[in-house]
Amino acid sequence: MKKYNYIVSVLMMVLSGYILFETGTYEIGQSAQKNPAVWPRFLAIALIVLSVVLIIETIFSHDPEMENFSIDWKGPGMKKVYMMFGFTIGFVIVMKILGMLIALLLLIPAIEWLMGCRSRVMLIALPVGLVAFVYVFFGIIMKLTLPGPFWA
Amino acid sequence: MNVDALMMAFSAVFTPYNVLVICGGTILGIFIGAMPGMSSVMGLSIMLPFTFQLKGYASIMMLLGIFCGSIYGGSISATLMNTPGTAASAATCMDAYPMAVIKRQPGRALAISTFSSLCGGLFSCVVLVFGATALAKVALNFTSPEYFALAFFGISIITGVSGKSIVKGLMGGILGLLFATVGVDNFTGTARFTFGSSFMRGGLAMVPILIGVFAFAQALKTIEEKYNEKPFTEKVVIERVFPMKEDLKRIGSTVFRSAVLGTFIGAVPGTGGDIASWVGYNEAKRWSKHKEEFGHGAPEGIAGSEAANNAIAGGAFVPLLALGIPGDAGTAVMLGALTMMGIVSGPLLFVESPEQAYTIFIGLFVANVLMGIFGFLMIRIFGKVINIPNKYLVPVIVTFCITGTFALNRYLEEVFLMLIMGVIGYFLIKLEFSMPPVILGLVLGTLAEKNARRGLDILSGTESVWDHPIAIAFVILGIISLASPAISAMMKKRKEGKAQNTGA
Amino acid sequence: MKLKKVIALATMSVLLISSLVGCGSKGGSYPSKNVNVIVPFGAGGNTDMSIRALLNTATEQVDDSYTFVVENKTGDGGLIGMEALANSDADGYTLGATCIDLMLHICFGRTEKTMDDFIPIAATMADPYALVVSASSPNYSTLEEFVDYAKANPGTIKVGDSGAGAAPNIAAKAFEMYFGVTFDIYTYDGSADCITAIESGEIDATFTQPSPAVASLKAGTLSMLGVLSNERLSGFPDCPTVKETFGDEYDLVMMGWVALTAPAGTPDDVVKTLNELMGKALETDEYKEQIESLGMEYMVLYGDELNTFLDEQMKFYEEVCATIEL
Numbered sequence: 001m002k003k004y005n006y007i008v009s010v011l012m013m014v015l016s017g018y019i020l021f022e023t024g025t026y027e028i029g030q031s032a033q034k035n036p037a038v039w040p041r042f043l044a045i046a047l048i049v050l051s052v053v054l055i056i057e058t059i060f061s062h063d064p065e066m067e068n069f070s071i072d073w074k075g076p077g078m079k080k081v082y083m084m085f086g087f088t089i090g091f092v093i094v095m096k097i098l099g100m101l102i103a104l105l106l107l108i109p110a111i112e113w114l115m116g117c118r119s120r121v122m123l124i125a126l127p128v129g130l131v132a133f134v135y136v137f138f139g140i141i142m143k144l145t146l147p148g149p150f151w152a
Numbered sequence: 153m154n155v156d157a158l159m160m161a162f163s164a165v166f167t168p169y170n171v172l173v174i175c176g177g178t179i180l181g182i183f184i185g186a187m188p189g190m191s192s193v194m195g196l197s198i199m200l201p202f203t204f205q206l207k208g209y210a211s212i213m214m215l216l217g218i219f220c221g222s223i224y225g226g227s228i229s230a231t232l233m234n235t236p237g238t239a240a241s242a243a244t245c246m247d248a249y250p251m252a253v254i255k256r257q258p259g260r261a262l263a264i265s266t267f268s269s270l271c272g273g274l275f276s277c278v279v280l281v282f283g284a285t286a287l288a289k290v291a292l293n294f295t296s297p298e299y300f301a302l303a304f305f306g307i308s309i310i311t312g313v314s315g316k317s318i319v320k321g322l323m324g325g326i327l328g329l330l331f332a333t334v335g336v337d338n339f340t341g342t343a344r345f346t347f348g349s350s351f352m353r354g355g356l357a358m359v360p361i362l363i364g365v366f367a368f369a370q371a372l373k374t375i376e377e378k379y380n381e382k383p384f385t386e387k388v389v390i391e392r393v394f395p396m397k398e399d400l401k402r403i404g405s406t407v408f409r410s411a412v413l414g415t416f417i418g419a420v421p422g423t424g425g426d427i428a429s430w431v432g433y434n435e436a437k438r439w440s441k442h443k444e445e446f447g448h449g450a451p452e453g454i455a456g457s458e459a460a461n462n463a464i465a466g467g468a469f470v471p472l473l474a475l476g477i478p479g480d481a482g483t484a485v486m487l488g489a490l491t492m493m494g495i496v497s498g499p500l501l502f503v504e505s506p507e508q509a510y511t512i513f514i515g516l517f518v519a520n521v522l523m524g525i526f527g528f529l530m531i532r533i534f535g536k537v538i539n540i541p542n543k544y545l546v547p548v549i550v551t552f553c554i555t556g557t558f559a560l561n562r563y564l565e566e567v568f569l570m571l572i573m574g575v576i577g578y579f580l581i582k583l584e585f586s587m588p589p590v591i592l593g594l595v596l597g598t599l600a601e602k603n604a605r606r607g608l609d610i611l612s613g614t615e616s617v618w619d620h621p622i623a624i625a626f627v628i629l630g631i632i633s634l635a636s637p638a639i640s641a642m643m644k645k646r647k648e649g650k651a652q653n654t655g656a
Numbered sequence: 657m658k659l660k661k662v663i664a665l666a667t668m669s670v671l672l673i674s675s676l677v678g679c680g681s682k683g684g685s686y687p688s689k690n691v692n693v694i695v696p697f698g699a700g701g702n703t704d705m706s707i708r709a710l711l712n713t714a715t716e717q718v719d720d721s722y723t724f725v726v727e728n729k730t731g732d733g734g735l736i737g738m739e740a741l742a743n744s745d746a747d748g749y750t751l752g753a754t755c756i757d758l759m760l761h762i763c764f765g766r767t768e769k770t771m772d773d774f775i776p777i778a779a780t781m782a783d784p785y786a787l788v789v790s791a792s793s794p795n796y797s798t799l800e801e802f803v804d805y806a807k808a809n810p811g812t813i814k815v816g817d818s819g820a821g822a823a824p825n826i827a828a829k830a831f832e833m834y835f836g837v838t839f840d841i842y843t844y845d846g847s848a849d850c851i852t853a854i855e856s857g858e859i860d861a862t863f864t865q866p867s868p869a870v871a872s873l874k875a876g877t878l879s880m881l882g883v884l885s886n887e888r889l890s891g892f893p894d895c896p897t898v899k900e901t902f903g904d905e906y907d908l909v910m911m912g913w914v915a916l917t918a919p920a921g922t923p924d925d926v927v928k929t930l931n932e933l934m935g936k937a938l939e940t941d942e943y944k945e946q947i948e949s950l951g952m953e954y955m956v957l958y959g960d961e962l963n964t965f966l967d968e969q970m971k972f973y974e975e976v977c978a979t980i981e982l
Contacts, residue, residue, distance in 0.1 A: 032608035036342040077376035108547040115543035116380035143725040197699035295858040354731020476871020484700030498871030
């Protein structure tokens with residue numbers, strides 16, 4: 001965990017640095033109301049202070065939990081999560097081209113399959129049923145125009 | 153109290169037609185609330201045109217049903233899927249989900265949340281009937297310094313919900329506050345952290361982030377931990393739909409405290425269930441004898457959040473009816489519906505046409521009772537969700553995350569925001585950050601910033617800090633609240649140390 | 657092997673659904689499906705309620721084959737919704753509300769859109785801004801007294817607005833300019849919040865359209881000192897206009913209008929159909945009742961008259977904005 005705490009602290013300081021940089025470009029009036037930078041700067045400084053506190057706390061900590069904590073980035077579960085990230089990106093692309101309903105029709109069985117479902121009936125029934133529900137509930141009852149395919 | 157007017161109001165509400173309409177509205181509200189992303193405001197504004205076709209008071213009755221039902225409905229998906237159906241039930245996730253899914257007691261969790269919701273709602277109705285004008289006067293004393301102090305008090309809860317590391321909790325809170333600064337600054341028109349995107353100019357909406365870091369991140373976590381899970385051999389049977397006696401004893405004082413807090417926070421214009429539920433949750437934790445159970449399915453935690461957010465319903469009507477001022481977006485829609493019906497709310501309503509005011513009170517009361525009845529009836533049906541294997545439940549949750557987020561404002565960008573926030577949230581949780589501080593920061597960020605800046609200008613003028621005793625009180629409470637988890641941790645250590653010393 | 661079958665079946669169902677979805681969009685005369693109406697402000701507000709009142713009335717005029725669906729797309733002072741409208745398909749199935757704020761955004765160069773990107777169909781409201789103050793103020797109870805007090809005490813009257821460059825802010829700035837006074841300006845989220853702030857005593861006055869203030873005005877906690885219009889309001893006949901109080905050189909007229917508009921490029925016959933439909937709806941008693949119960953002034957303004965009105969308004973705001981320093 002110690003390693004991750006240092007990384008987090010540095011990332012937060014970089015974020016604060018960016019905030020201080022961007023707020024420096026704002027046009028600032030005379031009163032607090034006319035000063036769009038005052039609040040973000042206050043937050044950025046607080047974030048820097050907290051990052052320093054986290055570093056100090058981590059250096060002086062003898063908590064065994066903190067020392068033995070590690071994250072397995074390559075475990076079988078994580079691989080499933082990375083695949084899910086891939087599915088999500090795929091979903092976004094398909095949605096842009098073929099619309100939300102069709103994209104969902106592909107995403108749902110993909111997740112089922114990822115979670116270990118091999119039953120063909122469920123791989124088809126669940127997406128069809130769920131998409132039909134979405135279409136009826138959101139599309140017809142709630143009268144939402146769901147994002148359609150690019151040609152419609 | 154005008155007895156004639158009261159009788160007229162009774163006969164206006166208790167027609168078979170009107171009661172039926174309230175029933176319909178309440179059931180619809182529960183479902184809308186239970187769908188992630190569908191808020192009560194959305195339910196109200198979608199049903200608004202339809203309600204105009206109803207006769208007489210029926211349209212208002214329907215809206216009251218939706219209003220009450222949707223606040224309660226949010227707790228159902230929070231309990232069963234760790235997905236707050238509305239922003240007001242984010243705090244309910246904290247303990248209801250562990251109780252329902254990890255301890256596998258969905259019936260108990262839903263029973264406690266339904267009971268607390270019912271009590272909170274009814275309590276606020278009673279306050280509305282007897283104290284609307286008095287409470288409105290207190291609420292009207294809220295100027296910018298008081299609002300800032302209230303927001304500060306809300307933010308101070310962060311240390312109480314930080315999980316393992318208080319420093320990381322505070323960092324998360326600041327991240328949430330920073331998310332709230334994205335977009336055009338209303339005071340000056342300056343675009344902040346928008347990176348030239350026109351979508352970002354409008355700011356980051358709360359609900360997509362909420363759904364992302366709670367529901368989508370949870371789905372990713374379930375995929376990591378439960379892929380290839382064997383189906384449960386033992387199905388959970390809902391053994392009871394009413395809370396047990398022991399539970400009632402434990403949550404009694406919490407329900408009352410949260411109902412008072414929720415009614416008051418609801419009565420202050422501009423603050424609502426999203427804030428009240430966290431305050432109720434944190435106070436429940438502060439006063440509980442079983443602090444260690446919080447986060448693992450403490451009944452007080454569920455009650456604290458649910459009683460507070462349902463008490464908003466009555467509270468929000470205080471400024472609406474007594475002053476003609478909508479306290480939040482939901483009551484703004486209500487105000488529109490009322491005026492379209494020719495009911496002019498405001499101080500004169502109680503003088504000129506008290507029967508109209510009483511009709512709304514009684515309607516709200518009936519809606520709350522029905523909410524409780526339907527809630528208890530549906531526990532058996534909803535509770536079955538827990539028996540669905542994760543390999544089917546996760547795709548369903550992801551689908552609702554996506555469609556619900558889209559339904560909110562019809563922005564595809566918000567769906568992307570939700571997905572990105574889910575991934576960020578997933579990694580932050582892995583690094584032992586907790587998500588409630590982020591949400592608290594996000595919920596209260598705008599309120600805090602605007603009132604801080606405006607308040608500073610007002611205080612640098614003719615007024616002094618000492619003109620604002622309520623604000624001072626809230627700031628002191630906030631400081632105590634910020635420091636108390638650290639202090640209680642220290643005291644525990646010292647006690648343990650002493651115990652060791654005497655033992656040796 | 658199994659996977660292949662699954663994919664084949666999935667593809668089939670995809671095709672089936674896409675053909676089903678595709679069905680709705682083709683068909684005969686306009687309108688053959690639901691019409692979306694983008695409202696760039698929140699539900700329950702002025703813009704939203706007036707548009708909904710018109711659409712409700714219009715829906716009753718037509719058969720049940722279609723209806724109007726309101727979408728509230730908020731953000732960035734209404735700009736996000738209005739830009740979404742301008743960028744949407746000009747087929748008559750997406751309409752939207754535009755309002756005075758759009759003109760102000762254009763005048764201050766905050767958007768690349770112009771009025772030419774929108775075809776106005778019908779105005780749902782055009783209410784003037786009015787000076788509203790706390791009724792318990794010891795220093796003034798009429799418009800003249802207010803101006804005298806403001807002149808004698810520059811920078812002490814606290815005025816609420818809803819953001820730099822939004823209509824209430826422009827009204828306050830124009831008032832300062834015409835009378836040579838200075839206000840102490842505080843910003844809130846909208847007119848309703850300004851009213852609350854006057855009630856709580858945080859600020860002294862605001863410029864608002866009458867409808868958000870109706871409840872307080874009727875109860876007598878707030879009072880309306882002057883209207884920024886040519887004629888008195890029918891709902892508040894006792895409140896004088898600025899012009900009649902101080903003479904014609906104080907030509908301070910500010911109308912906040914809301915109009916149902918279509919994106920530029922919408923076919924002429926569609927615009928004509930909509931014009932007729934909305935015009936008919938505007939003239940019903942039902943619409944009149946709804947608008948008046950909202951505390952707004954009833955008027956019938958659509959088609960060519962609306963175009964002329966908007967042209968005049970645009971000219972006026974271009975002049976005002978050029979002389980005002982934010």
